[in-house]
Amino acid sequence: MIFSTELLIQTVISGLMVGVLYALMALGITFIYSIVKTINWAMGEFYMIGSYIQFVAVHFLLGPRWWWLAALISMAGTFLIGLLLEPILIKPMYSRPMQRRDDYATVVTIALLLLLRSLAVALGGPYQYRPESDLSVIWIGPLPQEGARVAASVCALLALAAFWIVIKKTWIGLALRAAAQNRIAVQTSGVDVYRLDAVAFAIGVALAGLAGALLAPLFMVFPTNGAVTSVKGFEIIVIGGLGSIPGALIGGLLLGLVESLGAAFISSPYQNVYGFLLVILILIVKPNGLFGERGREA
Amino acid sequence: MMAGAPILEAQGLTKRYGGLIANNDVRMTLAPGEIRGLIGPNGAGKTTFVNLLTGLETPDAGSVRLDGTDITGLLPHRIAAQGLVRTFQVSRVFANLTVRENLLVPFLAAGSPGGVREGQDRAAELLDLSTLTPLADELAGVLSGGQRMLLQACAGFMIPAVRVYVLDEPFAGINPVVKDTLIALIQGENVGKGRAFLIVSHEMEIVRRLCPLVTVMIQGRVAAEGTLDEVARRPEVIAAYLGRAAA
Amino acid sequence: MDSLDTHASTTAEWRSLGTQREDHVMQRRELFGGVLAAALIALGSLPAKAQDPIVFGVITPLSPPGETGLGQLAKRGAEIGVEYINEQGGILGRKVQLSIQDSAGKNEQAVAAYRRLVSSEKAVAVFGFIHSGANIAVNEVAKEMGVPTMGTQTGATDVTAKHYDIAFRTHAVDPPRAGTWLGWIKKNNWKRVSIIAETTDYGIGLAKETEKQNKEKNLGLEIQTIMFDRTTTDLLPQLLQVKAFKPDAIVNIGVGQPLDLMITQAHTVGLLPATPMVTSYDAPARPQFWQLHGEKGVGVSFVAFYSPKSELSDLGKEFAKRYQAKFSEPPVYAALNSFANAIVFAEAIKKAGTTEPKAMIKALEEGSFGGWSTVPVTFPRAEGVLWHNWSPPMMILRYTAKDQTPATAEAAYAQ
Numbered sequence: 001m002i003f004s005t006e007l008l009i010q011t012v013i014s015g016l017m018v019g020v021l022y023a024l025m026a027l028g029i030t031f032i033y034s035i036v037k038t039i040n041w042a043m044g045e046f047y048m049i050g051s052y053i054q055f056v057a058v059h060f061l062l063g064p065r066w067w068w069l070a071a072l073i074s075m076a077g078t079f080l081i082g083l084l085l086e087p088i089l090i091k092p093m094y095s096r097p098m099q100r101r102d103d104y105a106t107v108v109t110i111a112l113l114l115l116l117r118s119l120a121v122a123l124g125g126p127y128q129y130r131p132e133s134d135l136s137v138i139w140i141g142p143l144p145q146e147g148a149r150v151a152a153s154v155c156a157l158l159a160l161a162a163f164w165i166v167i168k169k170t171w172i173g174l175a176l177r178a179a180a181q182n183r184i185a186v187q188t189s190g191v192d193v194y195r196l197d198a199v200a201f202a203i204g205v206a207l208a209g210l211a212g213a214l215l216a217p218l219f220m221v222f223p224t225n226g227a228v229t230s231v232k233g234f235e236i237i238v239i240g241g242l243g244s245i246p247g248a249l250i251g252g253l254l255l256g257l258v259e260s261l262g263a264a265f266i267s268s269p270y271q272n273v274y275g276f277l278l279v280i281l282i283l284i285v286k287p288n289g290l291f292g293e294r295g296r297e298a
Numbered sequence: 299m300m301a302g303a304p305i306l307e308a309q310g311l312t313k314r315y316g317g318l319i320a321n322n323d324v325r326m327t328l329a330p331g332e333i334r335g336l337i338g339p340n341g342a343g344k345t346t347f348v349n350l351l352t353g354l355e356t357p358d359a360g361s362v363r364l365d366g367t368d369i370t371g372l373l374p375h376r377i378a379a380q381g382l383v384r385t386f387q388v389s390r391v392f393a394n395l396t397v398r399e400n401l402l403v404p405f406l407a408a409g410s411p412g413g414v415r416e417g418q419d420r421a422a423e424l425l426d427l428s429t430l431t432p433l434a435d436e437l438a439g440v441l442s443g444g445q446r447m448l449l450q451a452c453a454g455f456m457i458p459a460v461r462v463y464v465l466d467e468p469f470a471g472i473n474p475v476v477k478d479t480l481i482a483l484i485q486g487e488n489v490g491k492g493r494a495f496l497i498v499s500h501e502m503e504i505v506r507r508l509c510p511l512v513t514v515m516i517q518g519r520v521a522a523e524g525t526l527d528e529v530a531r532r533p534e535v536i537a538a539y540l541g542r543a544a545a
Numbered sequence: 546m547d548s549l550d551t552h553a554s555t556t557a558e559w560r561s562l563g564t565q566r567e568d569h570v571m572q573r574r575e576l577f578g579g580v581l582a583a584a585l586i587a588l589g590s591l592p593a594k595a596q597d598p599i600v601f602g603v604i605t606p607l608s609p610p611g612e613t614g615l616g617q618l619a620k621r622g623a624e625i626g627v628e629y630i631n632e633q634g635g636i637l638g639r640k641v642q643l644s645i646q647d648s649a650g651k652n653e654q655a656v657a658a659y660r661r662l663v664s665s666e667k668a669v670a671v672f673g674f675i676h677s678g679a680n681i682a683v684n685e686v687a688k689e690m691g692v693p694t695m696g697t698q699t700g701a702t703d704v705t706a707k708h709y710d711i712a713f714r715t716h717a718v719d720p721p722r723a724g725t726w727l728g729w730i731k732k733n734n735w736k737r738v739s740i741i742a743e744t745t746d747y748g749i750g751l752a753k754e755t756e757k758q759n760k761e762k763n764l765g766l767e768i769q770t771i772m773f774d775r776t777t778t779d780l781l782p783q784l785l786q787v788k789a790f791k792p793d794a795i796v797n798i799g800v801g802q803p804l805d806l807m808i809t810q811a812h813t814v815g816l817l818p819a820t821p822m823v824t825s826y827d828a829p830a831r832p833q834f835w836q837l838h839g840e841k842g843v844g845v846s847f848v849a850f851y852s853p854k855s856e857l858s859d860l861g862k863e864f865a866k867r868y869q870a871k872f873s874e875p876p877v878y879a880a881l882n883s884f885a886n887a888i889v890f891a892e893a894i895k896k897a898g899t900t901e902p903k904a905m906i907k908a909l910e911e912g913s914f915g916g917w918s919t920v921p922v923t924f925p926r927a928e929g930v931l932w933h934n935w936s937p938p939m940m941i942l943r944y945t946a947k948d949q950t951p952a953t954a955e956a957a958y959a960q
Contacts, residue, residue, distance in 0.1 A: 007785055014781045126613035128802065130837045137813055146813040171406045171414075178392045178403045185390035188352060189404035190378035190457055218809065219778050220802060220837070224609040228776050264782035269744040269772035271782075 003265065010143040011264040012257065017145065017153040019256020024156045024211045025229050026236035026248040027163065032204035034180040034243040036090060036197045038105035043208050043233060044226025045116035049081060050074040050209030051216040051225055052124065058131035067133060067148075071155060071213040078209025082202035085112070090201060091194055120223035133217035152214035159210055160249065163203075167245075176200055180243070208233075238279045241292025250290060254278070303366060305330040305494050306382070306462045311350050311360035313343075320346040322518040324360070328462060333488055333495040335509035335526065337502075339538050343518040344498045345387065348466050351496075352384045353377040365461060379408060381461035383454040385468060387498075389446040391453075393439035397430055400438050400449055405456040417456070424452040427483055444472030448480055455487055462494045463487075469501045481508065502526065514538075598642035599635075599900060601627060601887060602662035603673035604655050604683065605697070610776070611650025612675050612801040614831055615879045619673040619697050620645055622880035625867050626887025636894050641887075644668060648679045650801075655679035656686050663692045669900040670695070672886040675879070676800075677701030677747045680714075687711045691902040693909070695886045698879050700826070701746040702754075706930045710906050713924050713933045715882050715889070715916070717850060719754040720930065721960070725848055725939045726796055726823050727758055729958035730766065733821075735793035737767045741783055741807060742798035743775040751798050751825060773803070780807050784814045795822040804828050805837055808845060818844035823941060827851075830877050830942075830951045839947065846943040846957055851878040851918075853952035855938070860888065861917035875952065878937070885916040909933075 025043065032040050057070035089108050093101045135147025167173035179186045179196050187193045212226060219225055236255050240247025255275050262274030282289060304327035311324040321343045328334055338344055349355040351362055353374040361370040364382050372380075383404075392400050398421055405417040425431040428448045433441065438449060447468055454463055465484075469477055481504065487493050499505050505512060506526050514522040514529050516538040522529040529535050603623045606616035627643045635641055644666050646658035655676075662668040671687070672695035674680035680699040687694050688709045696704045696714035700722060705714050717725075730738060740755055742748035752770050759766050769790045771783045780803065787795065795816065797807050804824055811817040823846040828834065830849060834842055853875050857865060864884050868876040890905075892914050897904035909924050910933070916922040924933045941958040942951055 004789065007789060010785050011782055014779065014785075018779050121608055126608045126611075126616070127833065128614070128805070128837065129833075130805075132839060137815070144814050146809065149813075174395070174399055174403060175407065177395055178400075181392040181394050182390050184354065184374075185386070185392065186403065187374040188354070188378055188384055188386075188390075189453060190375050190383075190407035191403065192373070192375045194373075215778075218806070220805065222609050222613075222802070227610075228778055260779070260782050263773070263777075264786065268783050268786070269774055271777050272774050 007264065009141060011260050013140055013143050014145070015257040015260030016253055017149060017256070018260065019253035020153045020156040020160070021211050021215060021252075022229070022232045022236055022255055023249045023252025024159060024207050025233035026240065026252050027160070027245065028204040028207035028211075029230075029233050029237055030240070030243055030245065030248045031207070032201055033237075034245075035176060035200035036086075036105075037183075038090060038093065038102070039109070040201070040204065041106065041109040042113040042116060043205070044224075044228075044230030045113050045120075046078050046082065046205035046208040047212035047215075047226035047229055048116065048120060048221075048223065050078050050212030051219075051221045052120065052129075052212075053077045053209070054213035054216045055129045055131045055221045059129070064132040064134040067131065067135075067151070067217075068155070070131070071210060074213035075159075075206045075210040078212075079202045079206035082205035083198050086198040086201040087194070091197065094197070095194065117223050124221075124223070126223060129221040131216050131221070146218060148214075148217040152218070155214050156211065159207065163207070166203075172196075172199065232275065235275050235279050237289070239282050239289060241289025244289065244291035247289055247291035304328055304363075305332075305365055306351075306496070307363040308347075308351060309361045309363075311347065311357050311362070313346055313350055313355060313357055319518050321350060321357070324350075324515070324518070324520055326513055326520060326523075328494050328496060330461075331488065331492045331494055332511070333484070333497065333509050335505040335512035336496055336498045336515065337500070337505060337512055337526075337529075338515035338521070341517075342515040342538075344515055345466060346518075347515065348384060348464050348496075348498060351377075351464060352382060375407070378404070378457060379459065381457070381459040382464070383457055383460050383462070384464040385447070385450045385454060385466055387467040387470065389443070389450045391438040391441070391446045391449050393437065395438055396435050397425070397438050397441070397449060398434045401425070401453055401456050404453050405458075408457050408459060420456060424455055424483075427479075427486065428452050429479055444476035447472055448476060448483075451480060451483060455483075460493055462496065464496045464498070466498045467500070468497065469499055469504055477504065484508065598640040599637075599894070600642050600644055600662075600666050600668040601890060602659070602666065602668035602671040602692075603643060603645045603883070604648050604658045604662070604671055604679065605645070605673035605883075606650040606675050606679075607645075607647035608649045610801070611648060614801075614828070614833065615675045615698060616647075616673075618831075618877055618879035619675060619883040621868070621872065622697075622864075622876075622883030622885075623673055623887050625864060625871070625880075626884040626891075629863070629867070629884075630887065630891045636891050637898070641891065645673075648674075648676065650676045650679065652676075652678050652682035655683050659683045659686055659692075659694075660690070663690050668692060669894070669902070669905070670890040672890070673697050673883055674699045674704075676745075677704055677750075678745055680704045681746060684709055684712045693890075693902060693906055695890070697883045697886055698826070699747075701750045702930045703746060703750075705932045705934045708926075708932050711902070713909060715886060715922065715935045715937070717848075717936050717939055718930045718934055719750050720758070721936050721939060722825070722848060723751055723754040723758055725941060725958070725960055726825075727755065727762070727764060727766075728960065729823065729846075729941045730794055731764060732958055733794070735821075736765075737769075737790065737792045738794050738796065739769045739771065739787045739790055739792040740796045740798060741771050741773065741780070741787065742796075743800060743803055744772050745775060745800070747800060748772065748775075748798045755796065773799075775800070775803055777803065778806075780810050781814065784810050784816060787811075788814050788816055792820060795820055796825065797822050798825045800826070801828075808838060808841065812841050817841070821846060823847060827878055827951075829944065832874060832950075835948050843944055843947055846941050849878065849940050849942045849951060850937040851881055851951075852940060852942060852954070852956070853950070854956070856919050857917060858915055858919050860885075860915050864917060875950070877951075881917040882937070885922065889914045889916065889922055 053074040054070050093104050133148040137144050138150045175191050236251035240251030258274045258278050263271040306328040308326045311321050313321040350357045356371050401421040402417050512526050522532045605619040606612050627641050630641050648655035674696045675698050677699040680696045681703045693711045698716050740752050742752040799807050827849045829847045865876050893905050893908040897908040914922040922935045942954040943957040945955050
């Protein structure tokens with residue numbers, strides 16, 4: 001193992017950059033959970049959809065210079081798909097009398113996962129694609145980084161900021177925060193909680209779609225490309241605490257750092273193990289995650 | 299006794315949970331601008347009745363009409379938007395929002411043309427009336443039980459369309475000063491804006507002060523209606539309350 | 546009439562026996578069930594009728610995380626192979642039918658596919674393997690179930706080194722492959738070499754073999770070996786280690802997505818295009834390579850088992866013609882090999898005169914078959930990894946300009 005301060009700095013920066021994107025994924029999962037009270041197991045497939053839209057938009061329609069516009073289109077596209085799917089798939093969990101809501105949601109989202117993957121194979125074949133990127137390598141201090149990766153991290157940060165503004169400063173954000181606290185009270189306040197569910201689901205999957213679009217030039221586009229990233233998302237949820245937005249952000253950065261440092265300075269074949277070790281450690285020390293609270297609902 | 303068309307009319311409301319009949323053919327009419335008390339021993343079905351009125355549960359039979367419009371089976375947010383608003387016995391404020399934001403949620407949900415600015419003005423007015431102004435920008439989670447109840451009541455008044463306001467046990471376990479503030483608030487909204495109230499309560503003194511008429515529910519049915527003193531003389535009412543006291 | 550009488554008397558007996566009647570009914574039913582079962586088993590083991598097709602099974606990755614590109618090629622090759630065999634009149638007067646199974650590159654999925662092929666589809670030969678792990682796992686089951694397998698493009702030692710009777714392979718094994726890039730490195734007088742390999746049977750085997758040959762042949766190379774998990778999404782930490790080592794050449798032992806990620810990120814850290822990189826198999830020979838990498842694919846070298854400049858047998862030429870007509874691109878190694886697998890199995894069955902596995906295996910071991918190359922295909926019971934193995938000739942090709950094909954690439958090294 002080679003060690004130097006320069007290498008340490010490079011590794012930390014590289015970890016943080018990938019961590020921001022992990023955080024985006026985790027934020028989507030945790031946000032949907034905090035409103036709809038359901039874990040969307042098909043999160044990785046929305047990442048996949050985002051990456052396919054990005055590829056089609058860049059490769060066939062816009063060209064690599066307009067990658068950012070393509071990313072916005074990908075995000076809007078997954079948002080719309082989420083907005084359409086939620087009332088069909090998730091809403092029955094609340095609008096109909098049901099014995100085991102959680103089981104219902106788990107089964108439905110896993111079925112959705114399989115359906116979307118098969119659909120991707122049917123439409124695009126089992127091949128890998130990659131949207132072209134003409135961004136040149138960017139030096140961050142001593143560290144060279146793919147332009148696309150820097151762009152992805154910066155856009156992820158922008159998206160996190162935009163998310164924060166929507167949640168803190170807009171009427172829909174206020175309603176969403178209220179619904180996260182108490183679904184019934186928000187209904188009797190005159191808010192259509194079902195519409196809110198659909199919006200929350202759509203925002204959550206759009207975050208995944210954006211992550212998929214941004215990472216497409218690096219991790220490529222194929223039917224199961226969301227699997228790894230969504231597993232990271234779920235790890236972060238355990239680390240940060242389910243339903244906690246700061247938990248998703250800090251957990252994402254933490255996981256990115258731990259993986260990157262572990263791979264560089266401990267042993268690289270076990271890169272994925274470090275994250276799991278962190279998860280296990282958190283489960284022992286703080287079972288509800290760093291920012292999780294027991295019994296958030298009143 | 300009641301002139302003109304009723305503002306709220308419940309007909310034959312029935313709700314079963316398995317073998318238990320929580321509400322059995324409950325009927326009640328409320329005149330515009332009336333403050334009605336709803337009393338009865340625990341388990342008489344008062345909260346179920348409130349839930350049926352406000353759409354949190356769907357009746358097995360019967361109907362609810364608000365100002366002549368059938369609202370039976372509508373979703374809670376639609377009923378609220380039409381002007382039938384409620385509070386909960388266990389206060390459901392949004393602990394993670396500030397006191398002011400709690401008030402803005404129902405106002406903005408109603409989509410008033412005045413927008414945020416009008417909402418802020420109305421919120422400031424209600425905060426003053428409810429003496430919560432110093433806490434306006436605190437998280438609602440820090441409020442005491444009584445303050446939460448005040449906030450919850452104020453939140454309902456933020457819906458511009460409120461015509462009937464159902465308060466479920468608003469006075470339970472809160473200190474006398476807050477009680478007086480809440481009573482003043484109810485009376486102000488009643489006299490000033492002609493809003494009708496249905497107040498579920500065990501606090502007979504307050505019911506006597508506020509409500510010219512009371513409805514008594516016993517075992518899921520309406521057992522009596524009249525002034526508090528009238529119904530208190532009814533043998534079945536006495537029996538029900540004594541029975542409760544004996545148990 | 547006799548039987549009717551017996552029936553009548555037994556019925557009378559039952560009446561008199563009363564309670565025991567239930568037991569008799571049971572016995573009768575069991576007896577009947579037993580006969581039925583025996584009849585079914587007998588039917589199943591009856592020799593198939595002459596017009597029934599002979600089934601060849603293909604187990605290959607057609608969905609991720611498998612190497613789907615190679616899987617598609619294996620599928621194409623097998624399809625053309627079976628089409629060709631049937632045009633030539635089939636085998637022993639019977640047509641050949643193909644059953645294609647998706648392994649997704651997963652061992653357990655491949656094993657399930659093998660069981661399905663042998664027990665319910667009655668396949669007599671199984672090939673198309675791309676992932677070594679899947680091939681090795683299937684062989685563990687195949688040695689019990691008996692139907693022979695052929696590794697189409699599986700490189701790991703254990704595919705054949707376990708010396709199972711049923712295990713055959715027509716692909717480059719570790720020693721000659723590692724020898725190929727070591728030869729390339731030696732020819733260029735390079736001293737420091739980084740091996741970046743995935744933690745799979747394939748990656749570990751090749752990394753070890755390279756280190757072993759360096760020692761045994763006294764090549765005196767300084768080798769840095771870095772392993773990584775194949776699901777990783779970021780190879781930057783590993784590549785930064787490589788950069789700090791300042792190697793003269795890099796051996797890229799990733800399969801599928803990590804192979805491409807490594808090329809991309811090696812550019813990022815500035816290793817490419819300055820430091821020569823060879824990929825351990827011919828992924829860059831595929832047309833998608835330039836879509837994936839564009840300008841950044843220039844300078845990449847790869848181990849190839851076939852170049853359009855290579856000499857083909859008559860059979861190979863026939864295949865190339867059909868492949869070009871069907872897919873409007875020149876054939877690639879995995880397709881050639883899969884095609885040849887089908888032909889070799891067909892020839893072995895003809896030679897044995899039966900699809901009985903033991904006879905087929907004997908025919909494969911003793912015969913010499915025509916493949917796609919001019920080198921005849923044999924499967925001797927040889928030492929170590931060379932058991933039941935035919936290795937294609939190997940070379941290293943290097944892209945010197947964008948949109949090159951293996952035909953126009955520079956021949957950087959040949960064994």
